[in-house]
Amino acid sequence: MEKFTKLSATAAPMPLVNIDTDMIIPKVFLKTIKRSGLGVNLFDEMRYDRQGNEIEDFVLNQPQYRDAQILVAGDNFGCGSSREHAPWALLDFGIRCVISTSFADIFYNNCFKNGILPIVVTPEEHAKLMDDAERGANAVISVDLEGQTITGPDGGQISFEVDAHKKHCLLNGLDDIGLTMEKAASIDSFEATAAQSRPWV
Amino acid sequence: MSPKTLYDKIWDAHVAHEAEDGTCLLYIDRHLVHEVTSPQAFEGLRMTGRKVRAPEKTIAVPDHNVPTTLDRANAETMTEDSRIQVAALDKNAKDFGIHYYPVSDVRQGIVHIVGPEQGWTLPGMTVVCGDSHTATHGAFGALAHGIGTSEVEHVLATQTLIQKKSKNMKVEITGKLRPGVTAKDITLSVIGETGTAGGTGYVIEYCGEAIRDLSMEGRMTVCNMAIEGGARAGLIAPDETTFEYCKGRPHAPKGAQWEAAMEWWKTLYSDDDAQWDKVITIKGEDIAPVVTWGTSPEDVLPITAAVPSPDSFEGGKVDAAQRSIDYMGLQAGQKLTDIEIDTVFIGSCTNGRIEDLRAAAEILKGKKVAVKRAMVVPGSGLVRAQAEEEGLADIFKEAGFEWRMAGCSMCLAMNPDQLAEGERCASTSNRNFEGRQGYKGRTHLVSPAMAAAAAVTGKLTDVRELM
Ligand code: SF4
Numbered sequence: 001m002e003k004f005t006k007l008s009a010t011a012a013p014m015p016l017v018n019i020d021t022d023m024i025i026p027k028v029f030l031k032t033i034k035r036s037g038l039g040v041n042l043f044d045e046m047r048y049d050r051q052g053n054e055i056e057d058f059v060l061n062q063p064q065y066r067d068a069q070i071l072v073a074g075d076n077f078g079c080g081s082s083r084e085h086a087p088w089a090l091l092d093f094g095i096r097c098v099i100s101t102s103f104a105d106i107f108y109n110n111c112f113k114n115g116i117l118p119i120v121v122t123p124e125e126h127a128k129l130m131d132d133a134e135r136g137a138n139a140v141i142s143v144d145l146e147g148q149t150i151t152g153p154d155g156g157q158i159s160f161e162v163d164a165h166k167k168h169c170l171l172n173g174l175d176d177i178g179l180t181m182e183k184a185a186s187i188d189s190f191e192a193t194a195a196q197s198r199p200w201v
Numbered sequence: 202m203s204p205k206t207l208y209d210k211i212w213d214a215h216v217a218h219e220a221e222d223g224t225c226l227l228y229i230d231r232h233l234v235h236e237v238t239s240p241q242a243f244e245g246l247r248m249t250g251r252k253v254r255a256p257e258k259t260i261a262v263p264d265h266n267v268p269t270t271l272d273r274a275n276a277e278t279m280t281e282d283s284r285i286q287v288a289a290l291d292k293n294a295k296d297f298g299i300h301y302y303p304v305s306d307v308r309q310g311i312v313h314i315v316g317p318e319q320g321w322t323l324p325g326m327t328v329v330c331g332d333s334h335t336a337t338h339g340a341f342g343a344l345a346h347g348i349g350t351s352e353v354e355h356v357l358a359t360q361t362l363i364q365k366k367s368k369n370m371k372v373e374i375t376g377k378l379r380p381g382v383t384a385k386d387i388t389l390s391v392i393g394e395t396g397t398a399g400g401t402g403y404v405i406e407y408c409g410e411a412i413r414d415l416s417m418e419g420r421m422t423v424c425n426m427a428i429e430g431g432a433r434a435g436l437i438a439p440d441e442t443t444f445e446y447c448k449g450r451p452h453a454p455k456g457a458q459w460e461a462a463m464e465w466w467k468t469l470y471s472d473d474d475a476q477w478d479k480v481i482t483i484k485g486e487d488i489a490p491v492v493t494w495g496t497s498p499e500d501v502l503p504i505t506a507a508v509p510s511p512d513s514f515e516g517g518k519v520d521a522a523q524r525s526i527d528y529m530g531l532q533a534g535q536k537l538t539d540i541e542i543d544t545v546f547i548g549s550c551t552n553g554r555i556e557d558l559r560a561a562a563e564i565l566k567g568k569k570v571a572v573k574r575a576m577v578v579p580g581s582g583l584v585r586a587q588a589e590e591e592g593l594a595d596i597f598k599e600a601g602f603e604w605r606m607a608g609c610s611m612c613l614a615m616n617p618d619q620l621a622e623g624e625r626c627a628s629t630s631n632r633n634f635e636g637r638q639g640y641k642g643r644t645h646l647v648s649p650a651m652a653a654a655a656a657v658t659g660k661l662t663d664v665r666e667l668m
Pocket of ligand 1: 312332608
């Protein structure tokens with residue numbers, strides 16, 4: 001997994017609330033058995049018409065947002081299915097950070113496993129950042145995970161919360177499985193005890 | 202001892218390791234696997250030379266992609282990429298030695314229906330699956346939730362999940378339900394009340410007389426949609442109904458082990474003075490048969506209502522409501538019962554169990570469908586067989602329904618069963634998102650009885666008028 005430390009990039013505004021994982025990556029693209037290559041189909045049904053032509057209005061099709069690496073999105077982003085294809089598609093497109101007032105639980109967790117930083121901000125901060133994002137490529141937003149701050153194009157700073165363990169893994173690009181395997185002894189002893197107390201499992 | 206909720210009790214019984222910051226390794230008793238969210242996880246194991254730690258606790262079944270037509274044994278009915286995904290699961294199940302129900306097995310079906318049916322899901326367990334509707338299994342008083350593919354790989358390799366504890370939320374449905382009101386109406390009404398993010402950060406326990414009175418099938422329907430309310434999981438405390446359902450299932454304990462299990466299971470309830478972070482109470486008699494009008498499961502209204510005006514919402518929801526109404530091809534103020542339906546879909550892990558088929562057949566008996574297309578997709582091969590035995594299949598067929606093989610089918614349109622552009626469907630599934638049932642398809646979520654009612658009148662209909 002790629003580390004996430006600092007990021008300065010264009011932020012694309014997507015004010016719509018309840019953007020679900022079907023919108024992020026429609027199910028027709030879930031038939032892959034790989035993780036890569038989903039970026040071209042990110043937001044597919046909003047981004048392309050039925051003939052596969054780009055829909056001009058869609059934010060990521062606008063020239064100033066084509067290289068956006070940050071999304072500022074409406075409430076409850078990533079609701080719906082557990083598909084990890086959603087963060088895979090975001091990542092493959094180049095999005096490394098999503099900022100919203102709230103995220104769906106599974107999506108939020110999935111982001112961290114893929115080097116994407118989801119940030120929860122207050123509605124007031126969100127309105128400010130959405131405003132910044134609407135100013136396009138002239139308005140670069142900087143995110144510093146170590147310091148837990150977002151700096152807007154006008155220099156205003158917002159600090160955010162992030163779970164310490166998740167932060168550590170993201171900063172260092174650590175793989176959860178390797179970390180857990182170091183605790184194999186605890187799992188062994190849990191299993192041994194459970195085999196006695198709940199043998200039917 | 203301090204009082205505990207049911208969630209607290211199950212959680213405490215499964216913590217294999219706790220770090221200083223409260224991050225836990227939660228031990229997983231059952232890991233269910235399907236073809237869509239697992240290939241990358243198995244690929245990860247191969248790349249790192251890891252094994253499945255507990256293959257005997259890992260159960261796989263293909264469901265999302267598989268065609269549900271009668272001729273599905275013929276590989277041609279599957280698209281190339283679907284075939285590859287199912288073949289990958291066949292191979293992974295074999296290579297890693299996990300329990301497997303292939304398409305050719307009569308027990309095959311939707312993973313959340315097969316698990317309980319085979320007795321894999323039992324009270325007090327932790328159950329995960331790379332699928333958000335894993336919440337279904339909470340009906341047994343099991344802590345069950347959906348996970349992403351990285352987590353699938355994590356559970357395969359370590360039989361644990363890295364978790365922080367959620368908060369406790371109680372949803373109480375008091376009193377009795379009125380005639381024509383079902384478990385689906387309960388669960389949709391709760392989401393209508395809390396919103397799709399109302400449960401975020403919580404594990405919900407459903408309780409109250411109306412919940413107690415439900416069968417296991419109904420309880421699974423309620424818990425199934427906990428995720429639509431944003432919750433990590435939904436739970437219902439096990440009771441006699443639960444034990445009765447579990448007893449004698451192929452993978453349920455027997456003899457002395459059953460007795461030992463029962464002893465523990467009977468302690469699985471929330472203590473009277475347990476602390477809740479959020480409580481919601483709804484009167485059972487206030488719940489009406491409901492339907493969704495928009496593209497979010499929270500867009501719920503009683504069937505007697507009308508499409509709302511976007512102006513009746515606040516903030517970002519004004520735009521979202523307008524977008525929903527446009528997408529759904531409706532008008533604000535239009536009566537819900539005036540909405541004409543093209544297609545009826547009865548099935549999915551929400552409503553693909555025997556009781557659901559009975560409820561629909563009850564309404565359909567002796568009637569004919571008035572919609573262009575109507576299909577019933579049993580949730581498993583065994584549900585299908587039972588429905589045939591009970592004569593339900595004949596009722597469906599005589600009414601003009603297609604009688605299909607088991608699978609996810611039109612719940613998500615990853616297989617050949619899809620809505621055409623603009624096609625409007627009364628569906629017993631769980632998601633009415635844009636494009637969920639097919640590109641530009643329009644979904645109205647309803648109970649099986651309401652779906653049957655729509656099928657015979659050709660419009661969204663108050664099932665109580667047909668009873
Ligand atoms: S029936 Fe629908 S919701 Fe259930 S597992 Fe299948 S696709 Fe998911």
